Amino acid sequence: MAKRKAESTDLFYSEESDDSDSSTQSDLEDSDYENSCEDGSDIEFSLSEDEEEANSEPIEPLHVPWVENGIPRPLFSYTDREGAQVPINIQDPVDIFELFFDDSIINLISEETNRYATQFIVHHGQKLKPKSRVRKWKNTSPNEIRTFIGLTVLQSSVQNLLLICIFRLARVLKRHFS
Structure with missing residues (x-):
């Protein structure tokens, strides 16, 4: 009989479909019992002869022939100046x-956001619950969109620092007000 290695998931599914009684706590405490799943190592078990024959057939690799479509791709030559194409006058981030x-x-994002909201309300208006937040929709302004995008970008760079400050503040408030 050939031996093959099984992963923890194989054993999980085989145990799940097994009709026999499950291990009791005393079985698990047996000194002969070794749980090798805990350390992440593989477990060896034997296959029956039928399973061995089914698994012994080699699997042919999939060979897909590459075919040119006959359309030559033009090479583009880049003749413009490299780098920033606008005058950069950076005083602030x-x-x-x-x-x-x-x-x-920003105006385009604001207009399209408002258009989508209007279409959504028209299409789903009858299905919305009476106190749905969608019913209270107000059009977004370019300023709100600018603020939202700015905060989203900023959050990725100051998230850890901000969380540290919040937890320190929470500790101070808890100490003084509890």
Whole structure:
């Protein structure tokens, strides 16, 4: 009989479908019992002859022939100047933000957000519950969108520092007000 290695998941599913009684606590405390799943190692077990024959057939690798579609791809030559294409006058970090999110982009995001909300309310209006927050929708302004994107970007860079400050403040408040 051939031996193959099984992972913990194989044993889980085989034990789950087993109709025999499960191990009792005394079985687990037996000195001969070794739980090798805890340390993440594999467990060896034997296969029957039928299973051995089924697993002995080699699996052919999938060979997919590469075919050219006959369309030549033109090579583009880049002739412009490399680097930033706008004059950079950075006085504040917000200036970098405004290079990527200028007024036209912010206005577009605001308009499309409001359009989507309107379409959603029209389409789902009858299905909404009476006190649904969607019924209280107010159009977003470009300023709100700018604030939201700015906070989202900022959160990734100051999240850990902010959490530390919040927990310290909570500790101080708990000490003084409890």
